Amino acid sequence: MTVSSGIPHLSEVRGKWGWFVALGVALFAFGLLAAAHLVWATVATVYYVGMLMIIGGCVYLAHAFQVKAWKDTIYWVLSALLYLAAGVLAFVNPILTSAVLTLLMACALLVSGLFRIWVAFDSRHESGWGWLLAGGIVTALAGLVFLIGWPVNSLWLLGLFLAFDLAMQGWALIGFGFALRNA
Template identity: 55%
Template structure:
């Protein structure tokens, strides 16, 4: 019986399968640690967003003095200052920042869910349109549930999202590594 892979070139990733498995295990461990303490995972994710905002603000400020014309300089400098202030706020008061980010997440999920339902219904004659609508309903429902529990749930929602993402990525890397090994 012929192997379906006969005649196909071997992937250069195949020799690195153990790295993918190791990364997968590490991500799974990090995800389980985050899941065991959602408040600390929330604070860690807020600090991560804060660092990104600080870096973005500094880049905006540097860029502001590279453009010509005071109206452009003022716009970019103001944008940079706002980003820096938001980043500093994330470090000074991570709980307030997590509340703001959680509310933003709820609103984004609601909007994305409603948009998916709209797009899915417009695709109605096509086969599989119901999956898009179902995805939209679930996404909008998640946004609605998060909004209902706000601001109390802002202490753990971001940490839960981080933990679930780490666990899913861990399983993905583990499965990929074991898949390319064989």
């Protein structure tokens, strides 16, 4: 295998173009399935986040007992318990958890968009700064629209994000696979 900086040479990947297309088709199909069942996709997303929080809480708890002699061990234990509680809440009440996650996502998009707008205006002496501004405006508007629709949209919005991401990744891999074949 020819490797440059730890990355396989493109000619070696070209022969695997079919695998990229197959994975792309599968991801695209999963995206369509998620789009057809947005509430279930939202619940699956909430369960996934809950599982990660439980795992994170267990890791925090193990860490807390590794630093027993440290005077701040109680803070590590409390942090672990908060992670565990949030993870368990995701499984006990996925609807409430989806509302909280949707609210956090909406706020994050709004703030992120505002920061991007600020960076764009700060970079207005550079060519192409308008693209930064446009991206920031779209992100901030998405956050604002999500906030306006909250909490009703929390039943389907996370599922829509999952469906969109799966479909776009699938589409990208299909395109990449066929481009490899034609190269």
